[in-house]
Structure formats: C-alpha cells, structure tokens
Amino acid sequence: MPDDAERATTVEVLRVERKGAISVLTMTGANMNALSRRLRAALFDAMADAADDPTVHAVLLAADGPAWCAGADLKEMDSPESEADPSLQEAIFGLIRSMDKPIIAVIAGAALGGGFELALGCHHRLATRNARIGLPEVTLGLLPGAGGTQHLPRAIGLEAAANAILSGRTDRAAAFEGTALFDAMLGDNPLAEALAFAETLPRAAQPPLLRDRPVGHPNPEAYLKAVRMAVEGNPRRTSGHLPAVDCLLAAATKPYEQGMAFEYAAFRAARADRASEPFRYAFLAERRAAQVPGLDPAVKPRPLDSVAVIGAGVMGRGIALACAQVGLPVILMDQAEDALSRAMAAIAKTIGDGVARGRTTEAEAARTLSLVATATDPDAIAGCDLVIEAVVETMAVKQAVFQALDRTMKPGAILATNTSTLDIDRIAAFTSRPADVVGLHFFNPANVMRLLEVVRGKATADSVLATALAFGKRLRKVSVVAGVCDGFIGNRMVEQYLRQAQFLVEEGASPTEVDGALERWGMAMGPFRMMDLAGNDVNDAIRQRRRAEKPDAILADIPDILTANGWLGQKSGTGWYSHPPGARRPVENAELTAALAQWRAENGIVPRRIKAEEIVDRCILALVNEGAALLAEGIASRASDIDVVYLTGYGFPSAKGGPMHVADRLGLRPVLRRMRAFAAIGHGDPGFWTPHPLLTRLAADLKSLSEHGASE
C-alpha cells in the first residue's frame, strides 16, 4: 500500500469514490487526462487498492472534462518520465490481468492514443455514441506503443484496425457499435448506466480481456503485404506507418505476449528515430501557440454569439461559411446586392457539395445555410458581438468602413479586419475605440484553411485578444498571434521565399525545376504553382508598392514579363505555367521560356544548372533569415509560432517541423555558412544574405532559435 505522502501527490488527477460494491475512479480532467507519470501512478494505486479490497466487486474508470484520456503526455515523451514506473503496458496492464474483478472503461469523451489503449486494456468498455476514439500516433511519426496494434484487431478485425491505425483518424464510438470493442453504448446518464451494467456482471475469477480473443483473418500475410505496398507509395507516410504494419502482422501471426513485445520494441525504435521528432515538435508547437506571452490566462473573453462580415467577396464568403459551420449566426454585409447573391450562391454550393460527398447530412446543411443572413444596411449589424471587415485592400476604403462601424456598432463590439498588408494601428486610429480593434487574418479558402493569424495592435485590449483566440478555437482553427507589420508572419516571410525562387529562375532554373525540388522535399506546392494559384496580379501589386516605398530595393525582373503579357496564372490560363483547360497538371509556358532566355542574354547572364539542394536551401533559408527578423522585432513571440504558421498555412511538411525547426536541426553555424555562400553567388540581392544579427548572436551563444525568448 502506498503511504499517505506518496498518495498526496496523486489526489488532484484522480478521484476515488464508492457506490455500493463498485469503486468509481474518475480522472479529473487535468491536462486532458494525458497519461503523465503522475496520472499513471494514481491509476495504479487506486486500481491496486480496489484489487485488494474484497468488498469491491467491480471498478469503473470514468473521466471529467472533454477528454476521457488524451493519451501519452507528449511533454514527457522524450524524457525519462515517459518510461518511468508505473508504465501502462507493464505495471497497469499487469495489474489488470491479475485482477479477479472487472475494470470497466466508461468513455464519454475523447479516448485517443495511449488513452484509447488504456481502454483497450480494460476488461470491458462502454461508450457514448459521440465519444471520439482513435490511435493518431502515426501522425506524430510514431505508432501505438501500449498494445493498440495488438488489441484493436482483436476487437474490430484486422482490416478495420489497419484502416484506423494507418489513417490515424478519430472516429465516433458509434462507428464500432456491435463489435467486441464495446459491450454496450451509453445514453444520457453514462455513469448511472455504467453502474447498472457493472452490477449485472457475473463474478469471475478471470474477467475477459481482448488478449484472449483471436485476430481471426483468413490470410493476414497477403492482406498486409498489399497494405504495405500502399503505404510505401504514400508520400505523406511518416516514420510510424511501416512499423505499424509490421506490428499488425505480429498481432495476426504471433502469440499475444510476443506481439506485445514486438510492438513495444517497434514503438521505441520509432521514437528514437530522428525522423519522427519533427512531428511531435509540430504537435506541441501548435498547442504552445495558444499560450500568448503577456496575455494573462485569467482574462475573460467577451461574449460572442453573433458575427457580421463586411464584404461578400472571396474572403468574406469563406469567413461567413466558417462561422455558420460551427453554429455561429452570421450576417454577411456588402454594399452591392449582386455581390451578396453571388456569395450566397457560392456558399450554398459549397454546403451542397458537402452533402453530396457525404460529409454532412441534408438537415445539418440546411441548418448551416439558415445561419447566414445578408444585409446591405449597416444598422442591420449594429448589435453583433464581432464584425470582421473583408472589403478591398485599400486604406481609404478601410477608413470609410471603420469610421462607419465606429458610429453604428454597439459599445463593446469587436471590430476586426482581415487585411493582409495594411497597418492595423492606423485602421484602429480611424475609430474612437482602438482597444476594440484586432486583425483576424484568414487564409483562402477561409472555411478550409486551418491557420488564423490574430494580429495584436498597439492598443488591442487583452479581452479583445482573448476573444479573438476563443473565436479561432471555436472555428477549429489554429491561431497564431502576430504583431503589426506589413505581411505579418506568413506573408512577410513568403515574399522573401518567392523572391529567391524568382532569382533562381533568372540564374538558370526553370519554374518546374524549382517547384519540383521543393515539392520532392515536401512542400505541398512549389512557389511558382503557388503564385499561379494566388494570381500574379496580387504579387505585382506588392512589387509595385515595394518599388514605390524603396526605389533601390532589388527585385527580380522576370515578374514584369508576366505582367506585360497579362499572364495572371490559373485565372487567365497562363502564368509561370500554361494551364490548359481540364489538364490535371500545368505545363511549361513555352513563351515564358523563350522570353527568359532572351532576358538572360540581354543581361549577360549565362544560365547555370542549379542543383535541387541549392534550390531548397536558398528558398528555405530565405524564410529563416526573415523569420529571425520577425523574432528580433517581436512580431512573432517564438520560433515555434512561425513554424505553426508555415505548417498550417503554407503547406510546409510536418516531417520537417517548420522552417525555424529546419534551421535548428541543421545547426545555426551551418546555416550561417550557407547564407554566406549564397551571398557570394552575386546574383539577385546578395545583401539579403547578411545573416540577421539574431542568428549570429544565437550561434555565438551556442543557442538555437527555439531557445530565443523561451524563458520570457
């Protein structure tokens, strides 16, 4: 028996109660009930007490909060704590196996990863239909390490288990109703129903466990061979996928104990594999972004029950749809009636497509659509809690809109702008309430893209920032807070990335070579395909502005050829590529190739073959140098926030963890050395490659980018 001092450290994570002959253990919800060493210890102690107490006939394992158990504590994952006694697979499962009374998992929230594995190791499982279950380990470069690959096939069959484990997806528990995964589904009173279930169970010397069931597949070798081939061909596979397939084969072909040992060894190998680390870094970076330095977590968000969006263009309609999809009533306002009707038609079409693809039901679709109202009269939105401006990108127009909002909106309403480039402090100054103004920078399409840059102005009130973050969370987006500057975090960095890509083409690479190198490296879309998608007129507008602001700025010449020819990209059918109607991939724009050759000849540039490695390094390190400037200026609070922006908004591969993480893994000394070599090439803007002083300082102090600001 643990003594009182030992027990005292575990009381907050687990509550122990008695209901007649049944012991009810409730995980209290701290840290999503992640299986920290502390929670494991508390579970072990309470289960051992119940095992030793002859008056206890059964044990319910329940939880408070939205998560039944969110799985391994990733903060511990790479530390000795994660392996420390008591372990799930040995100590806790060993205890459960020795018990002569059943442990029943009562799942009314999310049971994910190690949490789901804990449930799989119990004698019985009961779940509400809406409980979320899944083994997302492969998305973190890992695989289940506490019996998931051994128990799940025994509960739902090898093929269903392989689909679940290799997709890493979460499912509603109801998807597995009727399988051996659940003894019964729970209704509105989960605990009362679970108690009733426990009372009906016969006393047994050895209650049943999934380990005693066969996997039962006619030909696991052939099936998993096909699965393996499919996984090998999947470019998005992580370091966890193939070992997971091996573990499933072990489950089907080896005795249970051997399968468990095999899985644990494979899990440890994947965790130790350097290739798996960026996935976990990315996961933690996303969560860290929600903690904003200087924002007191005790600050309460303002109430937010209604939203207005001004401007029914591309962005406005996407933002309105994003709100409606999470149940927020929204009024879409535009000065032009026809803009509103086009927007409503587009919104209805997107919602309808969701029904056609089986993503939503007719009823949900109708409900979503009914949440979007339209208006042309500013008074119609005066009572909304939040208004998001998404009109054209011109300061004069924004000024008129914000002055009008200042006159009409109720006191305390949040006035947000979706501007991509304009100075939010100036916009705030057009109103008499700058503290209520904030930037909400969505990405196109706003109802799909996960990233939301929340731009904190000089005057933005903490309660406004807290509301903006709560709003982002409600939209199920990943919010990253940025300070005010032209382009914020993402677009300010991407400008340097695109500029490097253009210089590479001037020096001799083709758009296809540049895109190919970066896409093979892992970017979802290369820079030229990206520019053709966004529209080269957008880029040109930025270039013209830069030329006006800084007449001696060194910009690539080639985009002028596109502008002169009206090659806007996909929307005009020609850009950096040709986009023949109906073609799946763009093809070379032969006229551009010829124009490029002529431009090089006129400018005395002898084209050189540029290796993929140089292409990738120059584009990625351009992001890093500008990212360092953002950190030094305090526009981004930490390197990991920048990485989150790139992972969620710019198609950066999670396998690399983000541009700043790439630099940290490479080491800042090698980064500086490469930057100096790029400066020596001489073409383009060699001055850009002067490493930012923050990089030089961190390298001199033997620190990484992720350590910058970490202690503040």
Ligand code: NAI
């Ligand atoms: P858009 O040109 O598609 O739509 C603008 C809409 O605003 C039009 O329907 C127009 O009728 C309406 N409008 C103009 N003045 C108005 C006023 N005074 N009152 C009410 N409605 C008015 O523009 P888009 O692309 O949707 O961009 C809107 C804003 O979002 C801009 O600030 C842009 O920089 C920003 N943004 C755009 C992104 C993109 O990828 N297109 C990405 C992120 C931000």
